[in-house]
Amino acid sequence: MDNAVLAAYGWTDLNLAHDFYEVDYLPENDRIRFTISPAARREVLKRLLKLNHEIHEQEVKAGLWDKKGRKGKKKITGVKEKAVSYKPGSEETENIQPGLWGADTPGEEKKKENPHEVRRQLKKS
Helix, strand or coil, rough: CCHHHHHHHHHCCCCCCEEEECCCCCCCHHHHHEEEHHHHHHHHHHHHHHHHHHHHHHHHCCCCEECCCEECCCCCCCCCCCCCHHHHHCCCHHHCCCCCCCCCCCCCCCCCHHHHHHHHHHHHC
């Protein structure tokens, strides 16, 4: 798995040197793990940090961060979003087969909802 991740990042030059190592970030009585070497760990973290800085710089250039260093929401213009309610009785569901959502009045037998049927009915309307 580690080698597949390295390949995905294009870091095929890095030797992870898997073996049993004592890792200092675990409790003293349980520090031995089969893992990558400490040198490889430092190199992976160094490369990830560099990559993080590069991506942040690209996001700043694209205007995705405000002047105070907070990640902002980039507004998409020309697109109107419509809130859709799929509750029984809503405008979007008025053409759905009666009883699909269950009993509308007390005492009526409630049918099981079938999400696939609901989706199919919604596509029809």
